[in-house]
Amino acid sequence: MKETSLGYMRLKFIDLMRGTDMLKALRELKKQQYWNRERLKKIEDERFEEILIDAAKSSSHYQNIASYQDLNILTKDVIKISPENFISTNYSSSLTLKATSGSTGSPLIYYTTREALSYMWAGIIFSWQIAGYALGDKVAFISGTSLFKNDFKHVLFHKLFNIKTYSTFSLNDEDIEKYIIDINKSKIKIIYGYATALNKMAEYILEKRKIDFPTLKGIVSSAEVLTDEHRKNIENAFGVKVYNQYGCNEGGVSAFECEENHLHLINTKCKYEIDSDGNLIASDLINKGFFMLRYFTGDKLIMDENNICSCGRGFPVIEKVIGRSYDIVIDNKNKILHAAFFNILFKEDPSIRQFQIQFDKSKISINLKVDEGCAKSERYSKYLDIIKQHLCFDEYNLNLNAPFLVSQNAKHKYVINTAA
Ligand SMILES: [Zn+2]
Numbered sequence: 001m002k003e004t005s006l007g008y009m010r011l012k013f014i015d016l017m018r019g020t021d022m023l024k025a026l027r028e029l030k031k032q033q034y035w036n037r038e039r040l041k042k043i044e045d046e047r048f049e050e051i052l053i054d055a056a057k058s059s060s061h062y063q064n065i066a067s068y069q070d071l072n073i074l075t076k077d078v079i080k081i082s083p084e085n086f087i088s089t090n091y092s093s094s095l096t097l098k099a100t101s102g103s104t105g106s107p108l109i110y111y112t113t114r115e116a117l118s119y120m121w122a123g124i125i126f127s128w129q130i131a132g133y134a135l136g137d138k139v140a141f142i143s144g145t146s147l148f149k150n151d152f153k154h155v156l157f158h159k160l161f162n163i164k165t166y167s168t169f170s171l172n173d174e175d176i177e178k179y180i181i182d183i184n185k186s187k188i189k190i191i192y193g194y195a196t197a198l199n200k201m202a203e204y205i206l207e208k209r210k211i212d213f214p215t216l217k218g219i220v221s222s223a224e225v226l227t228d229e230h231r232k233n234i235e236n237a238f239g240v241k242v243y244n245q246y247g248c249n250e251g252g253v254s255a256f257e258c259e260e261n262h263l264h265l266i267n268t269k270c271k272y273e274i275d276s277d278g279n280l281i282a283s284d285l286i287n288k289g290f291f292m293l294r295y296f297t298g299d300k301l302i303m304d305e306n307n308i309c310s311c312g313r314g315f316p317v318i319e320k321v322i323g324r325s326y327d328i329v330i331d332n333k334n335k336i337l338h339a340a341f342f343n344i345l346f347k348e349d350p351s352i353r354q355f356q357i358q359f360d361k362s363k364i365s366i367n368l369k370v371d372e373g374c375a376k377s378e379r380y381s382k383y384l385d386i387i388k389q390h391l392c393f394d395e396y397n398l399n400l401n402a403p404f405l406v407s408q409n410a411k412h413k414y415v416i417n418t419a420a
Contacts, residue, residue, distance in 0.1 A: 005134075005135060005136065006136050007134060007135030007136020007137065007162075008023070008135050008136070010135070010136050010160055010161065010162065011023055011135060011161075013160055014157065014160050014161060015118075017160075018114070018117075018157075019093075019114045020114045020115075020117050020118040020121070021114075021115070021118045022118045022121045022122055022125065024118065025115075025118040025119045025121070025122035026122040026125055026126060028122075028268075029122050029123070029126050029266065030126070032268055032314075032315075033313045033314070033315070034312050034313060034314065035314050036314045037308070037314045037316065039314065040267055040268055040314050040315060040316075041267070043268045044267045044268060044271050044285070045271075047268065047271075047285040048068070048271045048283060048285060051283070051284075051285055051288060051291065051293070052065065052066075052067070052068070052293065054088065054090060054288060054291075055088070055291040055293060057090065058088040058089045058090035058091070059085060059086055059087060059088055059089070059291050060085045061082075061085035061086050061291070062291060062293065065293075068271075068294070071293055071294040072294070073275075073281060073294055073296050074292060074293065074294050074295045074296060075296045076100075076108045076296075076298075079108060079110065079292070080108065080109075083109060083110065083111075083290075086110070086111075086290050086291050086292065087111065087289065087290055088288060088289050088290070088291065090288075091113065091288055091289040093113065093114060093289070095111035095112065095113060095289045095290060096111065096112050096113070096114075096117065097109065097110075097111060098110055098111065098112050098249070098250065100249075100250050107343070107347070108250065110250050110290055110292065111287075111289055111290035112249075112250075112287055112289070112290065113286075113287050113288060113289040113290075115286050115287070115288070116252065116284065116286045116287040116289075119252075119254070119269050119286045120247070120249055120254065123245075123247065123254030123255075123256065123266055123269065124192075124220075124222075124245065124247075124254075126256055127220050127243060127245040127256035127257065128190050128192065128218075128220055130218075130243055130256060130257065130258060130259065131190055131217065131218030131219065131220050131240075131241065131243045132189070132190065132217030132218040132240075133189065133190045133217065133218070134189075136162055137162065137189035137190060137217070138162045138163075138164065138186060138187055138188050138189050138190075139161070139162065139163045139164070139188065139189065139190045139191070139192055140163075140164050140165075140166060140183055140186075140188045140190070140191045140192065140193070141158075141163055141164070141165045141166065141192055141193060142166045142168060142179070142191060142192070142193030142194065142197050142198060142201070143165075143166075143167075143168055143192075143193050143194050143197065143222075143223065164182075164186055164188065166179050166182075166193075168193070168194060168197040168200075169386075170386060170389060171197055171200055171201070172389065173204060173208070176200070176201050176204045176205075177204075177209065179201065180201065180204075180205065180209070180211055180213075183213065183216070184211075184213060184214070184215070187215040188213075188215060188216060189215060189216065189217045190216075190217060190218055190219070190220065191216065191218075191219045191220070191238070192219075192220045192222060192245075193219075193220075193221065193222065194221070194222065194223050194224050195221045195222075195223070195224040195225065195226040195227070195230050196224055196230070196336075196337065196338070196341075198219065198221055198230070198234045198242075199230040199233050199234060201234075201237070202230075202233040202234045202236070202237035202238065203233060203237075205237035205238070206233065206236060206237050212239065213238055213239060213240070216238060216239070216240050217240060218240050218241050218242075218243060219234060219235075219238055219240055219241070219242045219243070220242075220243050220244075220245050221234070221242055221243070221244050221245065222244075222245045222246070222247070223340065224338050224340065225321055225322075225338070226242070226244045227336075231244075243256070243257040244257040244263055244321075245257065246263060246318070246321050248280070248282065248297045248298075248299055250284075250292065250295070251270060251280075251282035251283075251284055251292060251295045251297045252269050252270035252282060252283070252284025252285060252286055252287060252292070253265070253269075253270050253272070253280065253282045253297060253299075254266045254269055254270075255318055258309060258311040258313055259311055260309055260310050260311045262304075262307065262309045262311065262317045262318075263317065263318040263321070264309070264313055264315035264316065264317060264318070265303075265315055265316050265317075265318055266315055267315060267316055268285070269284075269285055269286055270282045270283060270284055270285055270286075271283040271285060272316075273294070274301060274302075274303055277300070278300040278301065278302060278322065279296060279297070279298070279299070279300055280297045280299045280300065280301045281294055281295065281296055281297065282294075282295050282297050283295065299321065299322075300321075300322035301318055301319075301320065301321055301322065302318070302319040302320040302322065303316060303317070303318055303319060304316075304317045304318070304319035305317075307319075327339035327340075327414055327415045328415065329357055329359055329364070329391065329415055329417075330359075330417075331359075331364075331391040331392045331393055332361055332362065332392055332393055332394070333392045335390075335391065335392065337390060337391055339357070339414045339415045341390070342355055342357060342366075342414070342415075343414075345383060345386060345387075346368070346383070351370050351371045351374040351379075352368050352369070352370055352380075353368075353369040353370060353371070354368075354369040354404075355367065355368050355369070355414065356404045356405065356413065356414060356415075356416065357414065357415045357416070358405065358415075358416045358418050359393070359415075359416075359417060359418065359419075360417065360418045360419035361419055362393060362394040362395060363393055363394060363395035363396070363397065364387070364391060364393045364395070364396055364397070365396075365397040365398075365399060366383065366384065366387065366396075366397065366398050366399070367399045367400075367402055367404060368380060368398070368399070368400055368401075369401055369404070370400055370401060372401075375400045375401055376400075377398055377400065380398055380400065381398065383398075384396055384398050405418075
């Protein structure tokens, strides 16, 4: 990290403007990466002790908590009842309001701090660097609306960062053609995007349009489970290596893939636990403004605790991200779409209160709970058109305000495979 380079100056400027310190968090991560497992675990435990004492003292939700064992599993529903109970009275800087973009039907509203944002970005930049990124390199974001917004602040942020955004909202052949031409014209060095969107572009390139990407150094896939098949497609189409990046931002979870193809979980940023069903439970060690301890992320993982990776990094190795298997739609061509897709699709429409997707081998039904005054199918048929572009079924149905199917534990299910 040359402190005089233009790329360094760009990040420094963003830090000054936003009150973050991504550069410091990145330096820390680089220093820690080759420490051994024990040393990193010690930091994880020390940081946890520190934040637990802070949380007990300064937030009403944690006031009688003295140890990890005292903590109940924290679900989104608990936070939603009284989010103010998680805010620290001891934290003096301003908090940033955030909403989860995961697969949940209604997003969780929570707060984050500048420190937590700094560490989140450091984790992402670090994963790009393994793929070949140098500070200041031009990066393409290929994603839905959750990774970028188009207001002035975000546009400026992307400009300073040297990020170019490409929307996957309706990723048809015409869009893909435009994007691949622009990626070359803009001399993009790193592509960062959703696995399924990258795969869709890869299929287009492989089937219809062989093209070289002379400036591209690497691709980082994020936000969705990256299957082996998708990885192979993307690498063949773009002619560079694909690295996986995994995160659950509200839980402080961030993982990067190393040169040896192992996904390392940054455990100095979150304390983690895998329960008997394989669920990842995380405690954010950096966000001291809105405490989220022993948080049920909804993601399933398999850890490979004994794996000492030959890359030399001591961060624990994730053997597999299973994702949310119950939140996946499979169409009649075996194409898989994560529920996050629907969340992004419906998020911008305030009249949609909740959704549930039901499907079997031949048909898919989109059930929407909408405001009574808006309950006309014409208003929502555009969503059906978008879904038709992405998923292949014999029959597509749209139902407004019909009762949802409920599971035994009465928890709302966003996706139901009625044939299973
Ligand atoms: Zn490694």
